[in-house]
Amino acid sequence: MGDTTENESGASHSRKVSPHALSELIGYIYDCALDPSHWERTLTAVMHAMSGESVILSLNDLRKDRFLIEKSVGWEQFGIEERQKHIPEIHARLNEWFSKGPSMDEPFIASRQFSPDYIEGSAYAQRCLKPLGIVDIMHLFLMYTPSHFSEVVVGRHQRHGAITEREIEIGTLLLPHLRRAVTISNVLDTRAIERARFAEALDALRCAVVLTNSEGSILHANRLAEHMLQNGAAVQGTSGILSAKAPAAAQELRKAIRLAARDEVALGKTGLAIRLTGQEAPPIFAHVLPMKGSELRTQLQPEAVAAVFIGPSMAAAFELTAAEMKEYLRGRFGLTEAETNVVLEISKGDGRSAAAARLGIAATTVRAHLSRIFEKTGVRRQAELVRLLM
Known part of the structure; x- marks a missing residue:
């Protein structure tokens, strides 16, 4: 994705990803929300966009130093097996990072956090990354609690060199879209949805889902959403238009649906996790998925510009007592x-x-x-x- 040029040292650096290529990549990401089998294609596209050697999407258990979910491309079997041995070291360094309270939008980049002396003495760097030719790692965080975190990890080979501002910029652009796809996939319980039986599949879900047109008119609401609309506690369907009861949530929901209809690339953080309940009540969020950006989503019936998934945040399942x-x-x-x-x-x-x-x-x-x-x-x-x- 995008052209590449050779610098004097022989390392290749891709120019900025074109708007068309970026739109296509974000479309791939959103397809994964409805069909997790698309993650391999999507992670491969992310890897190429960042001139990476490998990409990992994982859900990590910090308490037991293990991966609960891991999807990867570009890792040989040796690398996968060797990386498993070094999870305690990886988690220890990331815990130190989290303890500083950084913004979750800020990537963790190994070359900017570790001294050459640390890398020389790191078992993970020397026994796992070095044999694979990986010279830098960037972690993009999707979710964090004291017990779990989810991330996308991009590895850079020595022929491309360390992570640059270009890769940070691409990661920043992709991060809210990745968060939205993973969050909705989690709400859906990661089940693929059949195109021809979309409405029927939505009725079987354990979360509320509302399909709308660009004006927010309700085209379909599954059983749980119908109950929620009738109850009127968090969302309502006045004159057939989906709206949140809280004014600020209603405004963001309208904006997210309009952006989903017009330009999913511009959606960014808007509609990623709209809190529908007050601070005194258990948190319930609306997650807006654009439905017009790819062949997979446009072929679903009934046709809609946005699917609004209503449920807890991805982190809610891991909240501590x-x-x-x-x-x-x-x-x-x-x-x-x-x-x-x-x-x-x-x-x-x-x-x-x-x-x-x-x-x-x-x-x-x-x-x-x-x-x-x-x-x-x-x-x-x-x-x-x-x-x-x-």
């Missing part, structure tokens, strides 16, 4: 029982005095605990601590 969060904080940062209690109360966002009152301790004691918590977690302010916890 209070007890699990305490165990995580003690194990990850070495916090005491009293310190973990303070962290959990502070995370509620209503200040130190309120946290002290709920815990039955003095505000000065909370302040003393926070001083030690900051030292152990590597943050300097209360806002940074809350962001780290989230």
Whole structure:
């Protein structure tokens, strides 16, 4: 995808991906939401777009150092088997990265995070990546909780050199589309949907789905969506138009449907996860999938410009209980029982005095605990601590 040129050192660098090629690639990504068998084709296209040697799509279990889901292209059997041996090292380095509280939109790039000395001493780099000729790795994060994360990993061969700003730019463009496809695929329970029996297949799903035209008119709602529309708690179908009850959610939903009809490349983060419920209620999200960008989706019946999937976020399935969060904080940062209690109360966002009152301790004691918590977690302010916890 895109032309390539040779620089003086012999390394090839692709020019920017053309708008047509980018549109085609994003279309491939969205096809995967409805048919997971398309992931191999899509990951191959991502690999070529980034002049990569390999690409991995995975769901990782941080507590047990294992992959729950892994799809890859470009990895020989040796590489797959050898990489499995080094999951603890990979997870340890990524956990250090997560603990700094970076934006989830910021990629982790090995060549920019590790010194040459570390790479020389890394078992993963020397025993797995080096024999395959891989000189740099970029991690794009789709979802993160303290116990699990999902990512796309791009490996670069020595003939292309380290990851450049070009690959970072492409990854940034693709990231919201990858998140949307993986989230919807998760909501769908990763089952392929037959084209000719689309409406029937939607009725059998365990999530609510509404098909709309460009104006948001409801063309089809599966059984769960019909119940939700009648109940009117989160979404409604006034005069046959799909809308969210919350004003901000309704505005984003309308915008996402219009963009889905006109230009799915421009959709970006819009409609990726529209929260339909208030902060006091269990989170329910609307995820808007464009339906006009590829032959697979345009042939589905009934024909629609957008499919709105209503369900929990991808991370919701991996949310920790209070007890699990305490165990995580003690194990990850070495916090005491009293310190973990303070962290959990502070995370509620209503200040130190309120946290002290709920815990039955003095505000000065909370302040003393926070001083030690900051030292152990590597943050300097209360806002940074809350962001780290989230």
